[in-house]
Amino acid sequence: xxxxxxxxxxxxxxTYTLAIGLLFFAIFFKRExxxxxxxxxxxxxxxxxxxxxxxxxxxxxxxxxxxDYENALTxxxxxxxxxxxxxxxxxxxxxxNIGVLPVILLTLGWAMQRGQPDLAPxxxxxxxxxxxxxxxxxxxxxxxxxxxAILGVVILVRARKPEALLAFGDVRTLDELSHRxxxxxxxxxxxxxxxxxxxxxxxxxxYWSWDPVETWSLLSWLVYALYLHLRTMFGWRGAxxxxxxxxxxxxxxxxxxxxxxxxxxYHIFQRMF
Amino acid sequence: MKRxxxxxxxxxxxxxxxxxxxxTFYPQYAPKWFWTSLSFLLAVTAALVFYCTVLRFPHxxxxxxxxxxxxxxxxxxxxxxxxxxIFAGFYYTLFQYKALFFLTEGQTLIDSPVxxxxxxRGPVQAGDFEELALTxxxxxVDFYDPRLVEHLAARVQLHDLDSGKSRVIDTAMNxxxxxxxxxxxxxxxxxxxxxxxxxxxxxxxxxGFVNLDLVGGRPDLxxxxxxxxxxxxxxxxxxxxxxxxxxxxxxxxxxxxxxGDPPVEFLGIWLEIxxxxxWLGFVVTSTRGTKLVLVGxxxxxxxxxxxxxxxxxxxxxxxxxxxx
Numbered sequence: 206x207x208x209x210x211x212x213x214x215x216x217x218x219x220t221y222t223l224a225i226g227l228l229f230f231a232i233f234f235k236r237e238x239x240x241x242x243x244x245x246x247x248x249x250x251x252x253x254x255x256x257x258x259x260x261x262x263x264x265x266x267x268x269x270x271x272x273d274y275e276n277a278l279t280x281x282x283x284x285x286x287x288x289x290x291x292x293x294x295x296x297x298x299x300x301x302n303i304g305v306l307p308v309i310l311l312t313l314g315w316a317m318q319r320g321q322p323d324l325a326p327x328x329x330x331x332x333x334x335x336x337x338x339x340x341x342x343x344x345x346x347x348x349x350x351x352x353x354a355i356l357g358v359v360i361l362v363r364a365r366k367p368e369a370l371l372a373f374g375d376v377r378t379l380d381e382l383s384h385r386x387x388x389x390x391x392x393x394x395x396x397x398x399x400x401x402x403x404x405x406x407x408x409x410x411x412y413w414s415w416d417p418v419e420t421w422s423l424l425s426w427l428v429y430a431l432y433l434h435l436r437t438m439f440g441w442r443g444a445x446x447x448x449x450x451x452x453x454x455x456x457x458x459x460x461x462x463x464x465x466x467x468x469x470x471y472h473i474f475q476r477m478f
Numbered sequence: 479m480k481r482x483x484x485x486x487x488x489x490x491x492x493x494x495x496x497x498x499x500x501x502t503f504y505p506q507y508a509p510k511w512f513w514t515s516l517s518f519l520l521a522v523t524a525a526l527v528f529y530c531t532v533l534r535f536p537h538x539x540x541x542x543x544x545x546x547x548x549x550x551x552x553x554x555x556x557x558x559x560x561x562x563x564i565f566a567g568f569y570y571t572l573f574q575y576k577a578l579f580f581l582t583e584g585q586t587l588i589d590s591p592v593x594x595x596x597x598x599r600g601p602v603q604a605g606d607f608e609e610l611a612l613t614x615x616x617x618x619v620d621f622y623d624p625r626l627v628e629h630l631a632a633r634v635q636l637h638d639l640d641s642g643k644s645r646v647i648d649t650a651m652n653x654x655x656x657x658x659x660x661x662x663x664x665x666x667x668x669x670x671x672x673x674x675x676x677x678x679x680x681x682x683x684x685x686g687f688v689n690l691d692l693v694g695g696r697p698d699l700x701x702x703x704x705x706x707x708x709x710x711x712x713x714x715x716x717x718x719x720x721x722x723x724x725x726x727x728x729x730x731x732x733x734x735x736x737x738g739d740p741p742v743e744f745l746g747i748w749l750e751i752x753x754x755x756x757w758l759g760f761v762v763t764s765t766r767g768t769k770l771v772l773v774g775x776x777x778x779x780x781x782x783x784x785x786x787x788x789x790x791x792x793x794x795x796x797x798x799x800x801x802x
Contacts, residue, residue, distance in 0.1 A: 407653070
């Protein structure tokens with residue numbers, strides 16, 4: 206890892222941590238004046254995160270899609286960019302960062318502890334344009350599901366204590382937003398699975414191998430399909446839908462982290478010699 | 479209608495439970511009852527999804543609002559895509575031919591199940607295996623460092639024994655090539671040292687290439703050509719990418735050989751490795767049903783653009799408009 210990347214990475218982590226602290230005071234001590242400062246801190250964090258990714262991309266000569274560290278860094282960027290975009294329209298979403306940022310920091314910390322991969326090129330197994338489509342849609346899908354789950358937690362807290370977390374806005378808006386995020390994430394995940402299947406045909410000779418990671422991805426797709434159908438066909442709203450959004454996210458976590466605990470998976474692209 | 483959705487949800491939940499079963503208890507292998515149940519549930523899902531889709535057509539005709547019409551149309555196409563994809567999956571699996579095929583540089587083999595390590599074979603394979611010979615002309619491997627391969631490509635010659643016509647194909651990992659009704663993709667490579675065994679009097683006892691699978695720096699075993707005894711081989715590349723092999727047997731006798739070195743004594747025989755080549759492992763699959771799968775995936779993508787992205791971006795009404 207280059208020194209410039211290291212400095213930028215630690216600055217990103219510091220900025221995100223600072224944003225959590227500021228949001229904590231803004232939400233729990235009702236210091237609304239801190240919200241605008243927090244927005245600036247978060248935007249700075251995203252800029253630093255982007256710079257870290259750019260330095261990594263330039264120094265490695267390839268997009269950062271290899272190993273836990275690069276995946277965590279890219280996942281953090283996608284999630285924050287999505288939240289920044291949504292935060293422009295639904296101002297209450299800025300506060301969802303209080304739930305999203307700790308998850309991002311934990312993911313980054315865990316990935317850094319597992320060691321940063323060297324700046325080696327991608328192995329021949331990765332040499333396929335479908336990889337980028339697969340990864341791009343995966344991050345957008347997973348980022349949407351994460352934000353939807355955080356909103357689900359807020360809805361559940363509000364269902365128990367209506368006076369709590371008022372800063373996030375009214376429950377109906379949060380509920381609708383959570384639904385839209387799941388719908389968007391579902392579309393992204395569909396493309397992710399489809400592009401992964403096409404890539405797998407080039408790499409392993411078959412579209413689908415019932416590999417554990419594939420199966421978990423399909424499982425999370427099914428669970429979110431269930432969410433959408435229960436909502437549109439059976440009118441699930443509020444706490445019921447929120448529970449489902451939160452529980453469904455556990456399948457995403459297994460798809461993302463579970464691969465590290467599975468020894469025999471096509472998704473472990475070992476070094477070839 | 480609601481009953482139908484309830485049935486679909488029950489089937490989906492059962493499918494999800496079976497999948498959890500798969501990843502938890504049968505990561506490598508699953509019993510026949512598992513595949514039968516899963517296939518049955520998938521078939522029921524396809525039928526239910528298709529039926530639910532058909533039931534939506536009257537809503538599409540009745541819909542007045544343009545956005546609602548687009549959303550409903552997207553939803554119908556999406557569900558048709560899923561039903562088509564499940565059907566395509568069954569068709570593909572039913573006629574699937576999957577095998578492993580190994581070729582050493584310079585080697586020619588007739589493409590036939592006899593030379594394949596067949597993994598799965600569908601019931602109908604008529605006319606699949608006409609006389610065709612494959613020659614691995616050369617393998618190009620670029621190492622980034624001794625433990626990391628940066629580029630793997632190969633040149634293969636296909637020779638049609640019926641017509642006598644030949645063609646040369648450049649292929650690589652992730653760049654499969656097709657011939658007849660099959661597709662071949664490189665999935666593995668390894669070193670194939672040329673072993674020359676001589677008696678102490680200098681008489682040639684055996685010579686030939688031995689394909690070693692040393693992926694991830696793990697050792698491999700091969701049968702000693704003269705006695706059938708299992709020999710363990712460990713390989714390493716030094717900084718100059720020079721190959722060194724360590725051969726050992728179960729009694730602990732071991733030697734270190736570098737290709738090009740003078741003969742060394744091992745198990746009472748003089749062993750020499752004058753050179754080494756590469757070997758490639760190909761996955762050979764049938765291309766039957768692949769177009770159908772691709773059409774299914776294409777339909778899904780079009781539906782997503784219509785159902786979710788277009789309408790959700792336009793006015794945000796899509797989330798509710800899809801509800802008939």
